[in-house]
Amino acid sequence: MGQGDSALIEHEGQTMLIDAGPLDAGPTILSYLQNCGITNLDVMVSSHPHSDHIGGMVDVLNEIPVQLFVDNGATHTTPVYRDLEKVLVKKQIPYATAGWGDVIPFTDDVHIEVTHPDYLSDDMNEDSLALLLTYGDVTLFFPGDCEQCDATADVVKLAHHGSKGSASRGLLHNDYPQDVIISLGRNNDYHYPAPSTMNALTKAGISVHRTDLEGTIVLKTDGKRYWFV
Structure with a gap:
């Protein structure tokens, strides 16, 4: 997918796509969804309107029905954001703005809570929607590009x-x-991940999974334990 973010959540036939990578990621994401047999997205979430997170959304929206689009309410002036606005209007996709304390609808046993932001500032990265997913005893945290966001979770993107x-x-x-x-x-071009970040993770004894080295990363869970495949 390249330099960007995208995560697919599947459970009991329900699907959610969180972000859609950079501008050239659309075909790659579409191919992956098609290989997974996905012909419908129940929810599409934009953590924030930077192009490395929404770049592939227009391609996906043009090919796959989306039942609900969720973002943090922030707008942008870039062509990629304007194109996204146009396709959402053209296809009359239901839209919701989310913030701290909201719950994004998914399934009865998968709880997806918005832990940030409680208000919008002038920092798009720090204003990212941060999502805490809980399924049974397993928790996953998706903070977008919000470096100051934190949560107690088993797995953190x-x-x-x-x-x-x-x-x-x-x-x-x-x-x-x-x-x-x-x-x-x-x-x-940014020389990510930063050496200081890798050092901190190593010192803390945390296992690191990188898309630049491993490609698509797949995690499965039964609500009691989780594993990478």
Whole structure:
């Protein structure tokens, strides 16, 4: 997918796509969805309107029905964001703005709570929707690009592609998380992940899974334990 973020959640026939990578990621994401037999998305979430998170959304929206689109209410002036606005209106896709304390509808036994933001500032990265997913005893945290967001979770999709501030002290505490996923492009221009971030994760004894080295990362859970496949 390259230098960007995208995560697919599937459970009991329900599907949610969180972000859709950079501008050229659309065909790759569509191919993956089709290979998974997915012909409908119940929810599409935009953590924030930067192009490395919404870049592939227009391609997906043009090919796959989406029942609900959720974002944090922030807008942008970029062509990729304007194109996204146009296709949402054209296809009359139901839209909702989410913030702290909201719950994104999914299934009865998968709880997806918005833990951030409680208000919008002028920092798009820090204003990212942060989602805490709970299924049984297993928790996953998706903070978008919000480096200051933290939660107690088994698995964390690290903020901002493993940037210098992504492994904050608030995030690395007690025995959590056990695993982190870093979504980033190989040989990216930002030299992510930052050495200080990798050092902090290693020191904390956290297992690291990187898309630039492993490609698509698949995690499965039965609500009691989880494993990577």
